Amino acid sequence: MSFRDSLPWPSGARLDSVEVIAGDAVRPYLAPEQARLGLHEVRVDARLDGWPRGQLTMAAAPLTGLAADGAAATYRHGMTEHGLVARMPGDRVLVALEEGDPAWQDPAFLELVAVVAQEDAPPTVGIGLLGYGAIGAEHAQAILATPGLRLVAVCDTSAARVEAALATAPAARASSDPSDLLADPHVDAVIVSTPPNSHAQWALAALDAGKHVIVEKPMALTTAECDAILARAEELGLTALVYQNRRFDPDYRALKHVARVGLLGEVFHVEAFIGGYAHPCNYWHSDEAISGGALFDWGSHVIDQVLDLIPGEVEQVTALEQKRHWIDVTNADHSRMTLLFDGGQEATFIHSDLAAALKPRWYVLGTRGAVVGDWRTASVVARSPIGTLEEDVLAPADSPPTMSLHAPDGSVTVLSPPPAERHPFHADLALWLRYGLAPRVRGQQSRRVVAMLQAAQESALLGGAAVKPS
Ligand SMILES: NC(=O)c1ccc[n+]([C@@H]2O[C@H](COP(=O)([O-])OP(=O)(O)OC[C@H]3O[C@@H](n4cnc5c(N)ncnc54)[C@H](O)[C@@H]3O)[C@@H](O)[C@H]2O)c1
Numbered sequence: 529m530s531f532r533d534s535l536p537w538p539s540g541a542r543l544d545s546v547e548v549i550a551g552d553a554v555r556p557y558l559a560p561e562q563a564r565l566g567l568h569e570v571r572v573d574a575r576l577d578g579w580p581r582g583q584l585t586m587a588a589a590p591l592t593g594l595a596a597d598g599a600a601a602t603y604r605h606g607m608t609e610h611g612l613v614a615r616m617p618g619d620r621v622l623v624a625l626e627e628g629d630p631a632w633q634d635p636a637f638l639e640l641v642a643v644v645a646q647e648d649a650p651p652t653v654g655i656g657l658l659g660y661g662a663i664g665a666e667h668a669q670a671i672l673a674t675p676g677l678r679l680v681a682v683c684d685t686s687a688a689r690v691e692a693a694l695a696t697a698p699a700a701r702a703s704s705d706p707s708d709l710l711a712d713p714h715v716d717a718v719i720v721s722t723p724p725n726s727h728a729q730w731a732l733a734a735l736d737a738g739k740h741v742i743v744e745k746p747m748a749l750t751t752a753e754c755d756a757i758l759a760r761a762e763e764l765g766l767t768a769l770v771y772q773n774r775r776f777d778p779d780y781r782a783l784k785h786v787a788r789v790g791l792l793g794e795v796f797h798v799e800a801f802i803g804g805y806a807h808p809c810n811y812w813h814s815d816e817a818i819s820g821g822a823l824f825d826w827g828s829h830v831i832d833q834v835l836d837l838i839p840g841e842v843e844q845v846t847a848l849e850q851k852r853h854w855i856d857v858t859n860a861d862h863s864r865m866t867l868l869f870d871g872g873q874e875a876t877f878i879h880s881d882l883a884a885a886l887k888p889r890w891y892v893l894g895t896r897g898a899v900v901g902d903w904r905t906a907s908v909v910a911r912s913p914i915g916t917l918e919e920d921v922l923a924p925a926d927s928p929p930t931m932s933l934h935a936p937d938g939s940v941t942v943l944s945p946p947p948a949e950r951h952p953f954h955a956d957l958a959l960w961l962r963y964g965l966a967p968r969v970r971g972q973q974s975r976r977v978v979a980m981l982q983a984a985q986e987s988a989l990l991g992g993a994a995v996k997p998s
Contacts, residue, residue, distance in 0.1 A: 656715035676958030728753035746828035770974035778945035792894025803880035814857035847984035865984035901929035
């Protein structure tokens with residue numbers, strides 16, 4: 529049996545074109561400007577040119593410096609970058625990995641090779657944006673920059689927002705009527721970025737129109753709405769995901785990295801804080817009936833991070849909300865929610881618009897170390913038209929905190945985040961819808977976030993009594 533045939537490939541993988549080309553045998557395939565580099569450098573270069581996706585990195589287009597003519601990928605196993613998998617002219621797949629490399633025994637790696645070996649690239653995914661407000665431009669730019677996604681349509685009831693969308697994506701079909709977008713046969717998936725109290729309505733309408741749906745956070749305002757979305761998606765064989773983009777923020781990725789490699793031991797206590805002393809915005813975000821309240825607005829990010837960080841089930845949620853000062857908005861001025869996990873771990877999130885003194889963004893204790901995320905005071909500095917200095921001081925939450933690892937011996941190390949990924953959520957979406965590679969953010973995870981927020985809402989109404997999330 530050949531080496532290739534001896535491997536535990538996923539069932540149904542088409543392998544005729546897979547060739548194992550190990551070590552220096554890769555060199556003839558490299559473009560001249562790459563030939564003088566060590567193979568390790570070639571791989572890193574390929575990764576930067578591809579679509580970073582955590583452990584797997586894929587590029588649908590030919591890679592700079594490598595004479596591939598189709599999909600290509602590098603693979604990260606533990607802390608090291610392994611090999612280069614590339615679709616070569618003649619439909620062959622080259623795997624630049626020594627036969628003894630441990631990645632060959634990893635099912636995820638073999639799945640990646642099998643994906644690259646697929647003969648025909650799946651069609652690109654047409655995306656329609658429903659709601660083009662503050663977050664609209666971020667989605668538009670991410671879609672335009674992500675291979676495999678096409679921005680085909682935008683819809684906003686505001687003419688000014690439609691105009692803004694067309695300035696970014698002139699080729700998109702524009703409308704002010706959601707039914708036009710939902711009826712558009714070129715739209716395969718709809719991103720719902722209307723205010724939260726309408727997420728369920730539009731997500732269900734998009735699914736019923738046969739479209740995959742990506743909902744902005746929070747998925748919806750109740751678990752009943754989330755369940756309806758997830759059940760409808762499953763029934764129709766479609767996907768429902770939530771844009772939990774802060775899972776990929778640099779501060780959280782740095783924290784997750786040190787936790788995953790064991791530098792914290794077991795994480796047992798988390799405090800997360802967002803806020804400051806300022807009037808809440810005069811917009812729907814501060815209107816509890818539309819946003820779900822301050823805990824829903826920011827908590828849908830923070831609780832998603834906490835649930836991703838701490839394993840296990842949440843036994844109970846307690847919360848308190850205080851209304852003391854900003855009487856012209858309905859959101860609470862100061863909110864606190866605490867999750868108690870079945871392993872005894874505890875996580876508290878505070879959101880405050882009445883905090884004249886800031887707590888750190890993160891205060892995380894583990895059995896072998898701790899991480900603190902300190903807010904930075906950053907500002908954007910420019911010259912005014914008459915030449916004087918203009919300084920725009922950012923709100924604390926607008927710049928990523930400085931993350932420090934505290935060791936038991938008292939030493940402190942400032943953490944740099946792992947290498948940034950380019951539009952990781954959208955890249956995952958393209959890989960999922962085109963190649964079936966599971967995304968890191970799942971619909972059920974976002975439903976679980978809403979369950980915690982809803983339990984916190986109930987606990988606050990009960991004056992802080994413990995509520996079991998369901
Ligand atoms: N993931 C993030 O980091 C992030 C950041 C900001 C906002 N959000 C979320 O994105 C969503 C939108 O927030 P935003 O700040 O962009 O709000 P926004 O008010 O700026 O934008 C909402 C847009 O939806 C449009 N709209 C409302 N109803 C519509 C309808 N029926 N048909 C078509 N268009 C309609 C409005 O005209 C507006 O342009 C919210 O769920 C919010 O929580 C997420």
